[in-house]
Every structure is written in C-alpha cells, then in structure tokens.
Amino acid sequence: MKEIKSILAAYDRLDHATQRAALATVVRVEGSSYRRTGARMLVMDDGTWVGGISGGCLEGDALKRARLAIARSKSSLVTYDTTEDDAHQIGVGLGCNGIIDVLLTPVLPDDPHSPIAVLQDVVADRRQTNVLLTITKLEGSLNGFETGNIIRYANPESLGGLDNDSLADHLEQRIRKVVEQSKSAALSFTLEDGRELEIFAEFLPPELHVIVMGHQYDVFPLVKVIKEAGWRATIVANPHKIHREVAALVGAVVPPEEFNPKLIDNYTAVVLMSHDYKTDKNNLPLVLAAPYIGLLGPRVRAEKIFNELGKEGITISPEVEERIFAPVGLDIGAITPEEIALSMVAEIRAVFSKRDGGMLRERTSTIHER
Structure with missing residues (x-):
C-alpha cells in the first residue's frame, strides 16, 4: 500500500496540461523475481518514475516502453524472460531467473476506467479488502472495457458493467x-466470439494497522x-x-478512556508496552479479538497476567493464547529500543x-509461493 500511496502522490503533483504518465504493473510472475x-511503477513522459517493478534490472527498459505506450495512448503487455541463456535479454545475469509480465497503461485523466482512479478509491477506503481485476489481454473492447482497464470488485454487481452474464x-x-x-x-477466458480475455485478479488487503x-x-x-514499512499506527495513550x-508519525493518538x-479487524496487530503491569493487564481483555497481540516483558509476567485475569473470571483460551506473543518480537538478540x-x-x-520468522537459508521451499 505504501507504493500505491507514493504513486498517487506523484500523480497528484503532475501538471496534466503539460505532462503525461503511464502505470507499469507486474501482472504475472513465473519462477524467481525480486x-x-x-x-x-508510475512513469512520466519526462523519464522520471516512482515505484518499482524489479530490483533495478527491468526499470530502464520498462521506462522506454512506457513512454512509447504514452505516445500511442495504448496499453501493452511486455514479457521479460530471464530464464533464457541470451546475453541480449533484459535482466539476464542479474539473478532474476524468472518470467515477468508487465502491463503498461497510459493514464488519462478523463478515462472512466483509469487505474489511478481505482487506486484512489482503494486508498480512500483504507480498511476494505479489495480484489482488483485488471484486463491484461483483450483484442478490441468488451462493452467499453479495454486492455489496461481495472474493475474494483466488491460484489457480483461489480461485474454488471461487462454486460456478459456467462x-x-x-x-x-x-x-x-x-x-x-x-x-x-x-485468469484466462475465451469469449463467445472466440476472443481471448486475460485478467489479473489481484488480492489487495488493507495496510497493516x-x-x-x-x-x-x-x-x-x-x-x-x-x-517506514508503510503500515498504519495508532497510539493509545x-x-x-x-x-x-x-x-506526526501515526494516524491517531487515542486517549485510553x-x-x-x-x-x-483482521489486519490489526496490538502491542501492549505501557511498562506498567496494571495497565497492560487492564488493556489485554480489550484486545483479545486481535489476530496478533504483542506483550512487552518476560514470559513469567504474561503468565502472571493470565492467571490473575482467570481468577477474575476472564479466561484466556488456548486459541487466544496462541495469538499472544510474550515476550514480543523475534529472537535476534535485540538490545536497544531501535533493535527491539x-x-x-x-x-x-x-x-x-503465516511464516515462522526463521532464516531464509534454512527454508526448504521457494521464498515466495508460486
């Protein structure tokens, strides 16, 4: 979400009378990719950009292609295959070893299906889980929708604009x-008239809170x-x-009362770090619904809180205790407040x-699910 916000901020700064832009989006990856x-990545016609689609090996070529898409006012899909032993292939020798599809979409302020407009809606509705349907391949149009257009899916009615029940x-x-x-x-589909339709269905959860x-x-x-991670923070104090x-760094400061x-919600973590036993004990029952609860201090302190709450009629079930991390944090030998x-x-x-936080060199499968 942080990257999307940076892109939207850059787009808002554009002078649309003199500047044009295109949005580059990674819509498919096979194998390894940074x-x-x-x-x-938002690319401006002056050669500047915000965001990124790789570790630096594809941005230069994507910049040229994006500027071409801007000049043509037409979306295009580019495939980068870094698995081939071809010295002339972009990205070879940089360790990517994957196939990456990048959709380049000119951004037009008056386009009713502008990807920027859709992303603005997503950011405005900050706690909503979204599914964005980006058309990545379509010859011609489908009831006004073309390659590069995005549909923000909320419910079956969101698909009504396609005017195609099947x-x-x-x-x-x-x-x-x-x-x-x-x-x-x-996703791939074959339309009734034989045309191929390909869609990137992007699961986009809200930012972590x-x-x-x-x-x-x-x-x-x-x-x-x-x-810095691009998450949202709220302080209760x-x-x-x-x-x-x-x-200035948080979304809100809320008085305890x-x-x-x-x-x-399902994307909220709570960290109890008042450094006061009684305060943490009183706060814990208020946040038991959180999928992650971090409790500062040693394990014996947490167990004492659990026991006292139990005597007061507030039972911490095994399912809830599984979501309480006490002491909070990974075992990295942290000493200073910054390291903690x-x-x-x-x-x-x-x-x-849904990872265990271990060392990647000990992971037997790929870094990312494929």
Missing part, C-alpha cells in the same frame, strides 16, 4: 477462490519503523504524554504472512 505481482458467472467463481486463498491469480498501547520513549522507534514528533475495540522495534515489526510481518 518483485511479485502487484508491484507498480463471463460474470465464471469470473465470480474464480474470484471466490482468490479471496479464499488470499492470493492473486492470472498496529495499535500501540503505551507512551514511553520506546514507542518512538517503533512507530518510526512502522511508518494520554495525548499530553506523546511528543509531537511521535504524533476513548479506545474502542472496534478499531481491531525491528524485532517486533519483523514478528508482526511474519505472523500475518
């Missing part, structure tokens, strides 16, 4: 699978790392105890990615 599907039914079935697996997919319950000095490095530099557990913040953010990322 960036995965959904990576984006296609909509098939799409709906495939979208359900994308949502169930929380995984983007490349970290609720930090505490006001001590170690909150500052934590929210800085969260901000007395606003008068939060330095203005810290407040105004905290509402409804802030928690790094270990906490890394653990949060691992949990939401």
Whole structure:
C-alpha cells in the first residue's frame, strides 16, 4: 500500500496540461523475481518514475516502453524472460531467473476506467479488502472495457458493467477462490466470439494497522519503523504524554478512556508496552479479538497476567493464547529500543504472512509461493 500511496502522490503533483504518465504493473510472475505481482511503477513522459517493478534490472527498459505506450495512448503487455541463456535479454545475469509480465497503461485523466482512479478509491477506503481485476489481454473492447482497464470488485454487481452474464458467472467463481486463498491469480477466458480475455485478479488487503498501547520513549522507534514499512499506527495513550514528533508519525493518538475495540479487524496487530503491569493487564481483555497481540516483558509476567485475569473470571483460551506473543518480537538478540522495534515489526510481518520468522537459508521451499 505504501507504493500505491507514493504513486498517487506523484500523480497528484503532475501538471496534466503539460505532462503525461503511464502505470507499469507486474501482472504475472513465473519462477524467481525480486518483485511479485502487484508491484507498480508510475512513469512520466519526462523519464522520471516512482515505484518499482524489479530490483533495478527491468526499470530502464520498462521506462522506454512506457513512454512509447504514452505516445500511442495504448496499453501493452511486455514479457521479460530471464530464464533464457541470451546475453541480449533484459535482466539476464542479474539473478532474476524468472518470467515477468508487465502491463503498461497510459493514464488519462478523463478515462472512466483509469487505474489511478481505482487506486484512489482503494486508498480512500483504507480498511476494505479489495480484489482488483485488471484486463491484461483483450483484442478490441468488451462493452467499453479495454486492455489496461481495472474493475474494483466488491460484489457480483461489480461485474454488471461487462454486460456478459456467462463471463460474470465464471469470473465470480474464480474470484471466490482468490479471496479464499488470499492470493492473486492470472485468469484466462475465451469469449463467445472466440476472443481471448486475460485478467489479473489481484488480492489487495488493507495496510497493516498496529495499535500501540503505551507512551514511553520506546514507542518512538517503533512507530518510526512502522511508518517506514508503510503500515498504519495508532497510539493509545494520554495525548499530553506523546511528543509531537511521535504524533506526526501515526494516524491517531487515542486517549485510553476513548479506545474502542472496534478499531481491531483482521489486519490489526496490538502491542501492549505501557511498562506498567496494571495497565497492560487492564488493556489485554480489550484486545483479545486481535489476530496478533504483542506483550512487552518476560514470559513469567504474561503468565502472571493470565492467571490473575482467570481468577477474575476472564479466561484466556488456548486459541487466544496462541495469538499472544510474550515476550514480543523475534529472537535476534535485540538490545536497544531501535533493535527491539525491528524485532517486533519483523514478528508482526511474519505472523500475518503465516511464516515462522526463521532464516531464509534454512527454508526448504521457494521464498515466495508460486
């Protein structure tokens, strides 16, 4: 989401009377690639760009092709095959060893299906899980939709604009699978008239939201790392105890008496770090619905909190305890507040990615699922 926000900010700065732009999007990856599907880059006709589609090996060529797409006002799909032993192939020798499809779409301010407009809607509705359907291959048009257009799927009615009930039914079935697996997919269909239609169905969850319950000095490095990761942070503490530099890095500072557990959704992590036993104990029952709960301090401290809450009639079930990480953070030998913040953010990322946070060299399968 951070990359999308940067792209939208750059687009807003354009003088549309004199400048034009194209959006490059990775829509398919086979094998190894530094960036995965959904990576984006906004290319301006003056040769500048924001975002990225690789580790640097494809950007130069994509820049040239994007400027050509701008000149032609027509989307195009480019395939980079770095698996071939061809010295003239872009990316060979840089270790990519994969096949990457990049869609280049001119961005026109008056286009009703502009990808920028769709991304603006996605960012505005920050807590919504989205499925974006990008047409990557289509000869001609389909009821006004062309290659490069995006449909933001919310429900079956979102497909009504296609004016094709049979296609909509098939799409709906495939979208359900994308949502169930929380995984983007490349979809292919054959239309009644024989034309091939290819769609990149992108599963785009909301940005991770970290609720930090505490006001001590170690909150500052934590929210800085969260901000750099492109996540959203909320601090629950007395606003008068939060330095203005810290407040500037977060989405909100909420007084403890105004905290509402409804802030928690499936993409919310909570970190209890008040450095006060009683405060953490009182806060824990309020956040038990969170998919990740980090509790600062040693394990014996957490067990004491669990036991005392149990005696007070608040039972921490095994299922809930599985979501409580105490001590919080990965075991990286962190000592300073900055290192501890790094270990906490890394653990949060691992949990939401369903990974164990181990060393990649010990991973027996590929880094990314294929």
